[in-house]
Amino acid sequence: MAGSVPGGGRPLILTEDPLLLDDLLRLCAAAGADPHVHHAVPEPGGTAEPGGAAEPGGDAGSTGWESAPLVLVGDDAARRVRGAPRRAGVLLVGRDLDDPHVWQRAVEIGAEEVLRLPDAESRLVDRLADVVEGAGRPALAVGVIGGSGGAGASTLACALAVRAARAGERTILIDGDPLGGGMDVLLGGESAEGLRWPDFAASRGRVGAGALEESLPELHDLRVLSWDRGDRVVVPPAAIRSVVAAARRRGGVVVVDLPRRVDEAVAEVLAQLDLVLMVVPGELRSVAAAGRVAAGVRMVARDVRVVVRGRCAGGLDPESVAGLLGAPLAGEVPVEVGLPGRVAEGEPPGTQGRGALARFCDGFWQRALGSAQGVPA
Numbered sequence: 001m002a003g004s005v006p007g008g009g010r011p012l013i014l015t016e017d018p019l020l021l022d023d024l025l026r027l028c029a030a031a032g033a034d035p036h037v038h039h040a041v042p043e044p045g046g047t048a049e050p051g052g053a054a055e056p057g058g059d060a061g062s063t064g065w066e067s068a069p070l071v072l073v074g075d076d077a078a079r080r081v082r083g084a085p086r087r088a089g090v091l092l093v094g095r096d097l098d099d100p101h102v103w104q105r106a107v108e109i110g111a112e113e114v115l116r117l118p119d120a121e122s123r124l125v126d127r128l129a130d131v132v133e134g135a136g137r138p139a140l141a142v143g144v145i146g147g148s149g150g151a152g153a154s155t156l157a158c159a160l161a162v163r164a165a166r167a168g169e170r171t172i173l174i175d176g177d178p179l180g181g182g183m184d185v186l187l188g189g190e191s192a193e194g195l196r197w198p199d200f201a202a203s204r205g206r207v208g209a210g211a212l213e214e215s216l217p218e219l220h221d222l223r224v225l226s227w228d229r230g231d232r233v234v235v236p237p238a239a240i241r242s243v244v245a246a247a248r249r250r251g252g253v254v255v256v257d258l259p260r261r262v263d264e265a266v267a268e269v270l271a272q273l274d275l276v277l278m279v280v281p282g283e284l285r286s287v288a289a290a291g292r293v294a295a296g297v298r299m300v301a302r303d304v305r306v307v308v309r310g311r312c313a314g315g316l317d318p319e320s321v322a323g324l325l326g327a328p329l330a331g332e333v334p335v336e337v338g339l340p341g342r343v344a345e346g347e348p349p350g351t352q353g354r355g356a357l358a359r360f361c362d363g364f365w366q367r368a369l370g371s372a373q374g375v376p377a
Contacts, residue, residue, distance in 0.1 A: 020117075066087060091112060139250060139253055147280035157173065158173065174269075176258045184219065188346040253369075256269055261296075278306055280308055304327050
């Protein structure tokens with residue numbers, strides 16, 4: 001079984017193919033990675049210095065095989081590393097798209113992936129950039145969507161982000177609804193300095209996780225990516241995918257406020273979420289509407305759960321609502337008296353630690369994050 005690989009450090013390139021080496025160095029430069037290069041690879045029981053030949057009496061560890069965070073093994077070098085210790089983070093890279101034996105060589109060296117250039121260049125740049133950024137465990141990504149109009153999804157999304165931040169989690173709140181009025185407004189920070197969604201409309205390729213976090217407005221100990229109040233700007237789905245992926249690479253928690261209509265851009269977000277909470281007001285008409293929303297979300301999302309807001313008339317309890325929608329029940333959020341007035345006065349949802357909304361969010365994060373600690377009020 002492959003062992004764990006330390007984050008950070010320099011990737012290792014093992015190849016004697018000059019054309020492949022040129023490609024790999026170019027891709028390392030694109031990712032901002034400074035690799036170690038070994039033109040010769042030791043046979044089992046031999047060592048090699050950068051650019052040198054194998055010498056007897058050493059071992060594969062002297063190349064950095066065991067310590068490098070990522071190892072790129074060229075097709076030409078695969079045979080010579082078959083005896084090296086198994087480890088995580090080994091990629092077999094080549095330029096021959098029609099090689100029928102490539103998967104056999106990958107198994108022999110314990111490679112995680114086989115990358116064929118140029119088709120897999122973007123994937124390789126992503127892996128290299130993860131090394132540069134020291135990417136660890138990705139963030140727990142939770143989406144919130146209304147089962148009907150006025151369900152209170154934005155309020156719940158904001159409260160979840162506020163409570164996660166107060167629990168000490170690195171938190172990013174993403175406004176996924178361009179027609180929602182702006183999550184920064186709900187947080188009382190519409191004039192705060194930082195980038196909004198339109199600033200990412202021209203993004204191409206990978207977005208740096210650290211640069212993204214630092215560029216966003218910081219409000220109530222969390223970062224928020226919202227829409228502005230200018231003319232509507234269409235952000236391409238590919239740019240949205242890159243931004244959400246960057247937010248997840250920083251770890252902690254990502255909360256996304258989702259629109260009810262699932263288009264191509266929303267599908268890109270849903271595909272990266274660990275869990276979607278669908279907020280359903282406690283009345284029969286909303287339950288009927290939520291069924292249509294749930295059908296669209298389930299086409300992309302892998303885990304959809306119901307949050308019932310208030311009690312249904314006609315004897316429907318929260319378990320019955322979830323049963324009608326065919327989704328697990330995540331909990332019930334009673335209507336919190338005075339919340340709209342406090343929000344209008346600039347107090348974001350979730351800041352009242354003893355309120356029903358904050359209690360729901362605290363319990364949700366304790367279960368989702370596996371934490372035994374309470375969340376401060």
